[in-house]
Amino acid sequence: xxxxxxxxxxxxxxxxxxxxxxxxxxxxxxxxxxxxxxxxxxxxxxxxxxxxxxxxxxxxxxxxxxxxxxxxxxxxxxxxxxxxxxxxxxxxxxxxxxxxxxxxxxxxxxxxxxxxxxxxxxxxxxxxxxxxxxxxxxxxxxxxxxxxxxxxxxxxxxxxxxxxxxxxxxxxxxxxxxxxxxxxxxxxxxxxxxxxxxxxxxxxxxxxxxxxxxxxxxxxxxxxxxxxxxxxxxxxxxxxxxxxxxxxxxxxxxxxxxxxxxxxxxxxxxxxxxxxxxxxxxxxxxxxxxxxxxxxxxxxxxxxxxxxxxxxxxxxxxxxxxxxxxxxxxxxxxxxxxxxxxxxxxxxxxxxxxxxxxxxxxxxxxxxxxxxxxxxxxxxxxxxxxxxxxxxxxxxxxxxxxxxxxxxxxxxxxxxxxxxxxxxxxxxxxxxxxxxxxxxx
Amino acid sequence: xxxxxxxxxxxxxxxxxxxxxxxxxxxxxxxxxxxxxxxxxxxxxxxxxxxxxxxxxxxxxxxxxxxxxxxxxxxxxxxxxxxxxxxxxxxxxxxxxxxxxxxxxxxxxxxxxxxxxxxxxxxxxxxxxxxxxxxxxxxxxxxxxxxxxxxxxxxxxxxxxxxxxxxxxxxxxxxxxxxxxxxxxxxxxxxxxxxxxxxxxxxxxxxxxxxxxxxxxxxxxxxxxxxxxxxxxxxxxxxxxxxxxxxxxxxxxxxxxxxxxxxxxxxxxxxxxxxxxxxxxxxxxxxxxxxxxxxxxxxxxxxxxxxxxxxxxxxxxxxxxxxxxxxxxxxxxxxxxxxxxxxxxxxxxxxxxxxxxxxxxxxxxxxxxxxxxxxxxxxxxxxxxxxxxxxxxxxxxxxxxxxxxxxxxxxxxxxxxxxxxxxxxxxxxxxxxxxxxxxxx
Numbered sequence: 039x040x041x042x043x044x045x046x047x048x049x050x051x052x053x054x055x056x057x058x059x060x061x062x063x064x065x066x067x068x069x070x071x072x073x074x075x076x077x078x079x080x081x082x083x084x085x086x087x088x089x090x091x092x093x094x095x096x097x098x099x100x101x102x103x104x105x106x107x108x109x110x111x112x113x114x115x116x117x118x119x120x121x122x123x124x125x126x127x128x129x130x131x132x133x134x135x136x137x138x139x140x141x142x143x144x145x146x147x148x149x150x151x152x153x154x155x156x157x158x159x160x161x162x163x164x165x166x167x168x169x170x171x172x173x174x175x176x177x178x179x180x181x182x183x184x185x186x187x188x189x190x191x192x193x194x195x196x197x198x199x200x201x202x203x204x205x206x207x208x209x210x211x212x213x214x215x216x217x218x219x220x221x222x223x224x225x226x227x228x229x230x231x232x233x234x235x236x237x238x239x240x241x242x243x244x245x246x247x248x249x250x251x252x253x254x255x256x257x258x259x260x261x262x263x264x265x266x267x268x269x270x271x272x273x274x275x276x277x278x279x280x281x282x283x284x285x286x287x288x289x290x291x292x293x294x295x296x297x298x299x300x301x302x303x304x305x306x307x308x309x310x311x312x313x314x315x316x317x318x319x320x321x322x323x324x325x326x327x328x329x330x331x332x333x334x335x336x337x338x339x340x341x342x343x344x345x346x347x348x349x350x351x352x353x354x355x356x357x358x359x360x361x362x363x364x365x366x367x368x369x370x371x372x373x374x375x376x377x378x379x380x381x382x383x384x385x386x387x388x389x390x391x392x393x394x395x396x397x398x399x400x401x402x403x404x405x406x407x408x409x410x411x412x413x414x415x416x417x418x419x420x421x422x423x424x425x426x427x428x429x430x431x432x433x434x435x436x437x438x439x440x441x442x443x444x445x446x447x448x449x450x451x452x453x454x455x456x457x458x459x460x461x462x463x464x465x466x467x468x469x470x471x472x473x474x475x476x477x478x479x
Numbered sequence: 480x481x482x483x484x485x486x487x488x489x490x491x492x493x494x495x496x497x498x499x500x501x502x503x504x505x506x507x508x509x510x511x512x513x514x515x516x517x518x519x520x521x522x523x524x525x526x527x528x529x530x531x532x533x534x535x536x537x538x539x540x541x542x543x544x545x546x547x548x549x550x551x552x553x554x555x556x557x558x559x560x561x562x563x564x565x566x567x568x569x570x571x572x573x574x575x576x577x578x579x580x581x582x583x584x585x586x587x588x589x590x591x592x593x594x595x596x597x598x599x600x601x602x603x604x605x606x607x608x609x610x611x612x613x614x615x616x617x618x619x620x621x622x623x624x625x626x627x628x629x630x631x632x633x634x635x636x637x638x639x640x641x642x643x644x645x646x647x648x649x650x651x652x653x654x655x656x657x658x659x660x661x662x663x664x665x666x667x668x669x670x671x672x673x674x675x676x677x678x679x680x681x682x683x684x685x686x687x688x689x690x691x692x693x694x695x696x697x698x699x700x701x702x703x704x705x706x707x708x709x710x711x712x713x714x715x716x717x718x719x720x721x722x723x724x725x726x727x728x729x730x731x732x733x734x735x736x737x738x739x740x741x742x743x744x745x746x747x748x749x750x751x752x753x754x755x756x757x758x759x760x761x762x763x764x765x766x767x768x769x770x771x772x773x774x775x776x777x778x779x780x781x782x783x784x785x786x787x788x789x790x791x792x793x794x795x796x797x798x799x800x801x802x803x804x805x806x807x808x809x810x811x812x813x814x815x816x817x818x819x820x821x822x823x824x825x826x827x828x829x830x831x832x833x834x835x836x837x838x839x840x841x842x843x844x845x846x847x848x849x850x851x852x853x854x855x856x857x858x859x860x861x862x863x864x865x866x867x868x869x870x871x872x873x874x875x876x877x878x879x880x881x882x883x884x885x886x887x888x889x890x891x892x893x894x895x896x897x898x899x900x901x902x903x904x905x906x907x908x909x910x911x912x913x914x915x916x917x918x919x920x
Contacts, residue, residue: 079633082629176542181538188523211569345743348786439876
């Protein structure tokens with residue numbers, strides 16, 4: 039027995055120790071995850087401090103509306119309907135003014151319309167008698183839910199009125215089936231509408247007055263910064279590509295250029311922002327009927343350019359590279375094409391940001407176009423007679439051809455930015471620094 | 480007077496006639512728009528008849544839940560709380576099972592958690608006395624709304640629990656501030672939870688039992704059909720590109736190949752479907768923990784390939800084309816590369832669709848790789864000595880180089896499909912039609 043006991047004790051202790059270690063490891067894991075989570079949250083706040091402000095605004099709006107419950111005179115007049123003001127604030131309050139306004143208008147109009155229709159349906163069902171009434175009401179609810187749900191699939195409706203249709207289904211169902219007497223139902227609709235209006239306008243007022251976030255401004259900045267990202271890549275590409283052949287690979291430089299990747303998938307973001315922006319009133323330099331479609335057009339052209347850049351980027355990582363002596367023949371023209379179109383994109387981005395006519399970009403585009411001409415004549419020349427091995431030439435030729443595509447993409451972007459400048463009467467500011475034209479003076 | 484009257488009469492008539500014309504034109508316009516709207520709706524239904532079915536299902540779910548109001552014994556036990564079942568159905572019922580389940584689970588858990596916390600907050604506030612109570616409650620509402628709103632910015636939380644946080648804010652606010660007595664608040668939470676569960680389970684049951692739409696199946700099909708679209712382009716590209724040099728442009732053929740464009744922007748769609756699919760239980764050939772991440776990986780590689788194809792497509796429209804005699808030198812190898820990688824993609828797509836190991840695709844990939852080798856040796860050969868004008872060669876060289884990229888992209892896609900096949904134990908079916916290997920037999 040003693041022997042057994044003696045042999046069990048260490049086993050027990052070993053189990054205990056192992057269990058303790060496991061618990062410790064688990065708690066360390068949990069600690070690390072919680073720490074990681076808070077680090078993510080802090081980064082979210084640092085990346086865009088407006089997020090913190092928005093959260094505080096949402097808290098404020100909700101607290102304000104909950105006064106309905108605390109302040110007796112208000113509660114007496116609205117009663118349980120005050121709930122709808124709270125619900126409205128929670129679901130309507132969005133990050134940008136446009137989104138909040140859009141949802142608020144959708145909710146208000148849908149409540150009004152659905153309330154009116156529901157009263158009609160209720161009256162009509164009343165006429166059919168006590169037994170038929172639920173059947174008729176059920177049929178109405180089924181019909182409107184099916185039709186409205188189907189209408190939500192329509193892309194145009196989905197983009198602007200999706201939330202309105204949801205509220206329409208909700209309000210119509212709730213009011214038509216509530217089964218109250220006629221005068222009660224009128225009062226219900228009246229109270230519902232009033233509380234929704236109070237909730238909605240609280241959201242809109244707070245969203246507009248306290249540190250407003252304009253979707254239009256965000257779209258404006260997004261389009262400009264996307265262009266800038268491509269510009270940064272193109273400015274660095276020439277050096278990076280031709281340097282690699284000289285002193286091997288330079289991974290650091292390449293990773294600095296990868297900012298353009300986000301442009302490839304920005305379509306949905308741009309469209310959402312444009313949809314919100316359409317709801318926004320005049321603010322700063324943006325009017326109510328600002329040409330948001332033109333922004334989307336510029337965004338699409340920028341993405342076209344980004345696809346070419348994605349192909350170019352592949353050549354930075356390619357295993358097979360052309361011989362240095364072949365590269366060096368077109369190094370200067372290719373670098374110029376890349377550099378000039380990069381600078382053009384950065385100037386266009388700056389022109390949009392500052393709302394100034396993009397004259398400075400035009401000069402860079404002219405330069406990049408003349409670099410294309412130089413390249414063409416270089417390719418036509420007999421410089422390549424000593425290179426019968428076309429395999430060595432193909433990678434360089436591809437890079438050159440992609441850069442020619444990029445130059446024409448950039449010209450298209452510039453054209454659409456000019457259209458925007460005309461639409462919005464951008465300021466005319468002659469470029470003060472004309473580095474490139476100095477020799478002509 | 481008479482004279483004046485006489486001169487006014489025709490003017491009046493003219494105005495009337497013009498007014499009538501205007502009204503007629505307007506009514507015609509309205510007619511045309513209404514007609515157009517219904518045409519859009521019909522097309523939506525024809526494109527995906529599941530949309531019609533979904534609308535009917537939504538109507539059915541709502542009508543079922545509204546029984547709470549019509550059926551007296553049910554109404555007696557739930558009263559106005561029955562409203563929450565209706566609200567739950569309207570907001571939770573989504574197109575796919577995964578989305579419905581995700582929202583239902585979110586709503587249920589959030590209501591439970593928020594209800595419990597709200598009772599706690601209510602008790603705590605009660606302790607502070609009559610005057611302090613609203614201040615303490617207001618502070619709690621502000622705090623939880625601000626924190627939850629901020630947490631919604633976290634991408635990981637947004638993807639899966641966005642709706643849960645919204646319901647959390649809503650339920651916590653509504654219950655904590657409702658200002659009832661303690662026993663009443665317990666009953667409120669209990670009823671709320673029960674009605675939400677009833678509403679949610681109605682949605683889930685109808686969504687699963689009646690013509691279910693599985694997000695997982697949709698993602699599966701989307702990935703496969705995206706691959707197929709690229710395959711169709713590549714199969715047609717060779718002919719289209721080299722035919723153009725012979726008998727001018729063929730716009731019709733080109734427009735048939737533009738199906739791949741939708742692949743460029745399918746990222747958001749794929750990610751949303753994957754998020755929904757994670758909620759879905761085992762169905763058909765899909766398990767609960769199906770490797771949806773691998774699908775996203777395949778989707779990303781397919782998009783990489785689509786970017787190259789976008790560049791290739793630019794060459795179909797290019798103004799400057801190489802001379803036919805230059806093209807003809809590499810026509811057969813380029814057409815083979817394009818055709819074989821196109822067929823490989825179509826076979827891969829078919830392999831995913833039928834969940835069969837992609838052996839047939841491997842053969843095509845081998846063929847495309849050997850075509851690349853042939854091209855390389857063709858480029859190395861002295862065949863080009865008589866072409867000192869490199870400008871003529873550049874477009875062809877670019878197309879060749881892009882096709883080489885496409886071949887390597889296709890190989891990457893094939894590799895990741897093989898990984899998927901291993902993960903899911905795809906069936907092993909030896910390809911019955913080995914057209915390409917017949918000569919060897």
